[in-house]
Amino acid sequence: MGVYPQLLELLIEHFKQLSGVGEKTAERYALSLIDLDETELKDFSESISLIKQTFQKCTICGHLSESDICSICKDETRNDNLICVVENYKSVFMFEKTAKFKGKYHVLGGLISPIDGINPEDLNIAPLVNRCKDKKMELIIALKPTIEGDTTTLYLKKILEKYNLKITRLSYGIPVGADIDYLDVLTLERAILDRKEVE
Amino acid sequence: MGVYPQLLELLIEHFKQLSGVGEKTAERYALSLIDLDETELKDFSESISLIKQTFQKCTICGHLSESDICSICKDETRNDNLICVVENYKSVFMFEKTAKFKGKYHVLGGLISPIDGINPEDLNIAPLVNRCKDKKMELIIALKPTIEGDTTTLYLKKILEKYNLKITRLSYGIPVGADIDYLDVLTLERAILDRKEVE
Secondary structure, rough: OOOOOOHHHHHHHHHHHOOOOOHHHHHHHHHHOOOOOOHHHHHHHHHHHOOOOOOOOOOOOOEEEEOOOOOOHHOOOOOEEEEEEEOOOHHHHHHHHHOOOOOEEEOOOOOOOOHOOOHHHHOHHHHHHHOOOOOOOOEEEEOOOHHHHHHHHHHHHHOOOOOEEEEEEEEOOOOOOOOOOHHHHHHHHHHHHHHHHOO | OOOOOHHHHHHHHHOOOOOOOOOOHHHHHHHHHHHHOHHHHHHHHHHHHHHHHEEEEOOOOEEEEOOOOOOOHHOOOOOOEEEEEEEEEEHHHHHHOOOOEEEEEEEOOOEHHHOOOEEEEEOOHHHHHHOOOOEEEEEEOOOOOHHHHHHHHHHHHHHHHHOOOEEEEOOOOOOOOOOOOOHHHHHHHHHHOOOOEEO
């Protein structure tokens, strides 16, 4: 509509890049920023500017990390012989919230989707094979129950079945079509307990 | 829950300061920031940091402005003898979206609310009296239909009735209890057309 000053228009565009934010919501956020005091705005701006230099990918599991190796991979009290394979770091945070899982993680960074041009070699799969090929361990594949998630699960099962592994997947306690990142914690706990071996 | 790195926790707190954002929504926004590329994050951060130095209050009407006098007060094609009195600059943007109002504005910066310690002298009222006391003009009082809005409307009517003014208020097309800032444009246009003289 062009009623906003240029800087407000810019802020509205930035807010629209966030997950699930439309035009009207972005306007509300941009306008409510102006009511914040100078210190709050400075801190907010600084926090955003620090994101890229603060975070990197853990060289072991691919999770979001503040150093080469993430705090979960470093944690010696956790079970090295149980790896939960997830699509992205948002899933890791969801699992950590349940506080029920005491193994480690492996973050694929996406799902196999030929239609979007995402093939196995685009994902963090080779390091996963290296992590588990010489050990007797369990792999929990925790991907969402969509075509891409199921395709990726079956691909992992296929390339890993020659090793001495138990390969399980989350139970169908997850509502089909839902996104693992935003499940309620109790449903996710059920799904961990009821996990099933990939046939 | 403490599952997020410190910088993510900070970002979550910042997002929670925005109008209508709760814990889970703030988490989603903070996590989706991490997926943006470096340039987008830099621009976003910079836009936020520029807010305080870019905007000031128009010395005539109190609206958000990029210079001493806002673009609406500067606009000579607009009717100087019709002033719309609003609570804050968000209302000004709403009126501008209707593109039906061709007068000027006066932004009070709040509403009279003795319970919150907000008295007439805390608001941008004295400059309004100066703007209209020596002229034959119309004042449209466009405040929300709550106790504070009605109190402020009646107070303005009382201190201004000795001057040669027509004082109107928005019609009750506005749903009672709703916030003017987020009305749909058509309802607001109706309310401008059906405005009524303060009795």
